[in-house]
Amino acid sequence: MTSSHPTYPAIQGEYPEIQGEFEDELEAEFEAEFELEAEFELETRQEYESEWEFEFESEAEREAAWELDDELEDEAGASVDPVAQVHREAELMAHLAMRAATTGSDAEAEQFLGALVPLAAKLIPRARTLIAKNAPALIRGVGKIARRLRDNPETRKLVAAMPVILQRTAQSLADQAATGRRIDAARALGTLGTISGRVLAPASAPRAVHAVGVFNRRWHRRARVDKRRGAAAARRRGRVRGSTPARRVPRSRAGRRVRRR
Numbered sequence: 417m418t419s420s421h422p423t424y425p426a427i428q429g430e431y432p433e434i435q436g437e438f439e440d441e442l443e444a445e446f447e448a449e450f451e452l453e454a455e456f457e458l459e460t461r462q463e464y465e466s467e468w469e470f471e472f473e474s475e476a477e478r479e480a481a482w483e484l485d486d487e488l489e490d491e492a493g494a495s496v497d498p499v500a501q502v503h504r505e506a507e508l509m510a511h512l513a514m515r516a517a518t519t520g521s522d523a524e525a526e527q528f529l530g531a532l533v534p535l536a537a538k539l540i541p542r543a544r545t546l547i548a549k550n551a552p553a554l555i556r557g558v559g560k561i562a563r564r565l566r567d568n569p570e571t572r573k574l575v576a577a578m579p580v581i582l583q584r585t586a587q588s589l590a591d592q593a594a595t596g597r598r599i600d601a602a603r604a605l606g607t608l609g610t611i612s613g614r615v616l617a618p619a620s621a622p623r624a625v626h627a628v629g630v631f632n633r634r635w636h637r638r639a640r641v642d643k644r645r646g647a648a649a650a651r652r653r654g655r656v657r658g659s660t661p662a663r664r665v666p667r668s669r670a671g672r673r674v675r676r677r
Contacts, residue, residue, distance in 0.1 A: 476627035510631035553601035
């Protein structure tokens with residue numbers, strides 16, 4: 417089943433080795449039906465249009481503005497700014513996904529990708545409880561998708577799109593829950609499969625991979641900035657430890673009060 421949706425393009429008939437497989441396999445694992453998912457997404461997503469919610473692809477379009485900010489946001493401000501903190505979680509997700517796409521070890525790739533699931537809950541706070549409740553099933557599903565993609569050299573690079581898949585899956589699960597639908601492991605896996613097929617479609621996969629690449633570059637920029645700041649702090653501490661302490665100048669006798677006998 418591949419339902420149409422204005423946000424998630426329908427599969428166009430290319431990549432036959434992966435299209436529909438994720439949805440069919442993950443749904444079949446629990447024999448769940450998701451025919452009305454797109455309708456529920458359309459109804460509930462409108463309720464959140466006025467609220468900011470993180471999206472990898474839309475946020476990546478601000479790359480030009482970020483590139484002008486060599487030092488990134490101020491550390492003190494970032495520690496209290498929730499939007500900046502969400503961006504940091506997204507950067508880490510992107511970095512882990514890129515590592516998973518390039519590592520030669522399947523086991524290592526699954527470890528990287530498994531760490532994405534709890535991070536996705538931080539991107540979409542309204543889905544936090546749903547993600548936590550269904551984390552084991554989602555981690556298992558992510559691993560299954562990654563193995564299939566990594567087995568084919570032509571689709572291996574698409575592993576990098578996993579943060580986008582999980583971000584949209586979290587949003588979809590929250591949308592469905594908002595309409596009163598019960599979110600269990602079956603529905604979580606079915607939704608993951610549906611979103612995977614949409615994100616990995618030829619019309620949308622390049623944009624998803626590009627967006628993750630933007631955040632991965634930002635992660636590396638931040639790492640370089642943090643390294644420079646750490647080195648500068650170490651130099652300052654070294655100067656303080658190596659400095660000669662000020663000598664105590666004794667008071668002259670003339671300056672003391674002499675007690676009369």
